[in-house]
Amino acid sequence: MERGVTCRQSVLSFCRSVLHSPIGDNDIEVAHPLSRRTPSSAEATDTNQSASQDSVVIVRFSRQQVRDEIIKRRKVLKGTRQSIMEDLTALNVATLNRLKNNNLVDKCWSWNGRLFATLRDGKKIMVKPYQPVQEATVVN
Numbered sequence: 001m002e003r004g005v006t007c008r009q010s011v012l013s014f015c016r017s018v019l020h021s022p023i024g025d026n027d028i029e030v031a032h033p034l035s036r037r038t039p040s041s042a043e044a045t046d047t048n049q050s051a052s053q054d055s056v057v058i059v060r061f062s063r064q065q066v067r068d069e070i071i072k073r074r075k076v077l078k079g080t081r082q083s084i085m086e087d088l089t090a091l092n093v094a095t096l097n098r099l100k101n102n103n104l105v106d107k108c109w110s111w112n113g114r115l116f117a118t119l120r121d122g123k124k125i126m127v128k129p130y131q132p133v134q135e136a137t138v139v140n
Contacts, residue, residue, distance in 0.1 A: 007031045008031040029062050034056045096115055104134075105117045123138055124138070
């Protein structure tokens with residue numbers, strides 16, 4: 001972040017320039033960087049050092065509609081080192097990781113705290129924590 005530029009201003013600039021969102025100055029209530037655990041000397045490698053330079057910012061939007069619009073636009077970041085994610089519970093994060101590692105799942109994502117996946121056979125499912133993929137609800 002540039003000196004003199006607040007985290008909120010940086011997020012607004014990112015949303016406007018990268019996501020091409022017509023976000024207003026009052027659409028973000030607060031934005032602040034999260035501190036990250038620094039690796040110990042035993043864990044420090046070239047890849048860890050570059051990953052520790054990545055910044056994570058948490059943002060609270062003033063309206064749900066604005067939040068949803070920004071999250072919808074996250075697909076333009078595919079293939080870059082940047083991403084936009086919902087703040088999920090630990091249980092949902094574990095479930096999402098389980099889906100990512102499942103051989104039946106092609107891709108998975110979260111939307112409004114719910115977890116979805118597209119199976120390799122083309123079916124779209126909604127998965128709940130502790131629920132096997134085979135028992136998940138098929139959605140349209």
